[in-house]
Amino acid sequence: MEKKPFYITTPIYYPSGNPHIGHCYTTVACDSIARYRRMQGYDVMFLTGTDEHGLKIEQKAAEKGVTPKEYVDEVVKTFKKLWSYMNISYDRYIRTTDDYHIETVQKIFKALYDKGYIYKGEYKGKYCTPCESFWTESQLDENGCCPECHREVTEAKEEAYFFKMSPFAERIEKLLTETDYLQPKTRATELVNNFIKPGLEDLCVSRTTFKWGIPVTFDDKHVVYVWIDALSNYISALGFWNEQYNDFDKFWPADVHMVAKDIMRFHAIIWPAMLMALDLPLPKHLAVHGWITFNGQKMSKSLGNVVDPFILGERYGADAIRYHILREMALGADSSFSNEIMINRINSDLANGLGNLVSRTVAMVDKYFGGTLPADREEGEFDAELIAEAKGLVAKVDEFMDKTQINNALAEIFKVVSRANKYIDETAPWVLGKDESKKARLATVLYNLLETIRIVSTLLSNFMPTTMPKVWEQIGAAESDITYENAGKFGVLPADVTVHRGEIIFPRIDVDKEIEELNKIIGSNAEPEEKADDGFEPAPIADEITIDDFATVDLRVALVKDCEKVKKSKKLLCLQLDDGFGGRQVVSGIAAWYKPEDLIGKKVVIVANLKPVKLCGVESNGMICAADTPDGAASVIFPDQDLPCGAKLR
Secondary structure, eight states, X not given: OOOOEEEEEOOOBOOSSOOOHHHHHHHHHHHHHHHXXXXXTOEEEEEEEEOOOXXXXXXXXXXXXXXXXXXXXXXXXXXXXXXXXXXXXXXXXXXXXXXXXXXXXXXXXXXXXXXXXXXXXXXXXXXXXXXXXXEOGGGSOTTSSOTTTOOOOEEEEEEEEEEOOGGGHHHHHHHHHHSXXXXXXXXXXXXXXXXXXXXXXXXXXXXXXXXXXXXXXXXXXXXXXXXXXXXXXXXXXXTTTSSSOOOHHHHOSOSEEEXXXXXHHIIIIIHHHHHHHTTOOOOSOEEEEXXXXXXXXXXXGGGTOOOOHHHHHHHHOHHHHHHHHHHHOOTTSOEEEOXXXXXXXXXXXXXXXXXHHHXXXXXXXXXXXXXXXXXXXXXXXXXXXXXXXXXXHHHHHHXXXXXXXXXXXXXXXXXXXXXXXXXXXXXXXXXXXXXXXXHHHHHHHHHHHHHHHHHHHHHHTTTOTTTHXXXXXXXXXXXXXXXXXXXXXXXXXXXXXXXXXXXXXXXXXXXXXXXXXXXXXXXXXXXXXXXXXXXXXXXXXXXXXXXXXXXXXXXXXXXXXXXXXXXXXXXXXXXXXXXXXXXXXXXESOTTTOOHHHHTTOEEEEETTOOOEEETXXXXXXXXXXXXXXXXXXXXXXXXXXXXXXXXXX
């Protein structure tokens, strides 16, 4: 029987510098989905790659005294090294400097021109070099800067070709509002209100002020501008209008495009418009995730807050890093990164949870039965509940993977891990082991644990592919036991299974000592000259107060349940909070730096006993705590997500 095809893509990454952990989420997430679909029996095509043209690359190469191609060749090596290190199982890697991609882009540009969708004009407006994006005056932020990266824009005026967007506005609005094409739905609403309702403006699709790009075949003064070039990779990589591959009819339309929120506009509006103009089917699903943030800011090399995944992987293993970023990121929301959050997650879930379950179970089989279980069995209390949860797990994971909600899929798996650890406490194998007449019951308990470990490790192998084979070896599972079909069955391991005690798969980490070591590494790798140039001058320290004075300020942890802009203000957001005491409303002047959807679901710190005031006619009962940043912005303080609502800071 022929396998059903499944096509999943990451965006192609812009190689303007070495990759950091902020690049990892999309690729690791897509890899996990691709692995899961392969386990389910799909014929998977998993595409990733690099977007290698543009002014910024040309400038970077000039700074280093090399050609643009030489520059991107070196950076691409680092990207591929990282993907190998993170065990990324991509099927195809595309570079926009590949000859076959160039051929496709030139044919697409010419076809759109011949159809009357591309025309020559003159561009006048604002241009952001880091984002490679043109913006109108009305789209700039409150400081007149790029609305995406908030850096300065320049005046641009040049002859250019434009792609007509307005003919597709109505169809795209229906795509975003009436279908499940884009998830989460709040992102679709945002795009419609911000870009479609005001009127879709024609898109600049060529440049003449730099040469590092794909030449327009019928006008050699122009090179194809980034989004026509970059977005076309999803079909050029399948052989559309080139002879390199022949997979287009099999895999298109894509099942899942996954992107970060800063490029969703291009994938949710421009890419569908291009496909509509070419009379091609649209992708089935666009999954938009947030950023991995560092102290509330998007992780970015230019902001000096990057985290090197190679360093983290060397210390904890690639699988621990994969698990952490997948478990922390809820679809549509940002995920706050810190070394402490990461280590605590590794300790709680991997060391104390899964690692402890495997070690205890295998050790007890070894201790009480010499490593091989007897065939005699005796059922007892608590068995049915554990078995039901283990057998029902695959259906729950399927549901969340279909929605690309990977963090929820992992949460379900670790509920079963927790249930198995609880089962150990309930059945007390160490007590059973002291009574020879209870050996059949003990064997049943340990077999149930081994089977539960087999099921959870089978599913986890899609997220942590390096470590799970070590688990299978320890619990005595054969390769034929580890299948998608067997993940929904109980009783697959032989009754007389033999275990092989091995090393602890996830050792517990000393949090304080490890953070101290990481700080030393970060300090030794820091570039002082960059730090000295940040221009940040801390505000003067206020007058001294006593501990009694401080005690009058009541700081509490609260969960943002809902958030919206205050209609009469550009600076204010109105937040509905779960403060552990029945809820409250707080108004905060952070709208310039945070969108409402970026805050929903996050824990924040509030001043809980501040006297209520009205701001722009809206009552505020407290204050959100935030810190100054070097660029004059406000960075909201996000506490550990595991802290309960109402927890007091002291």
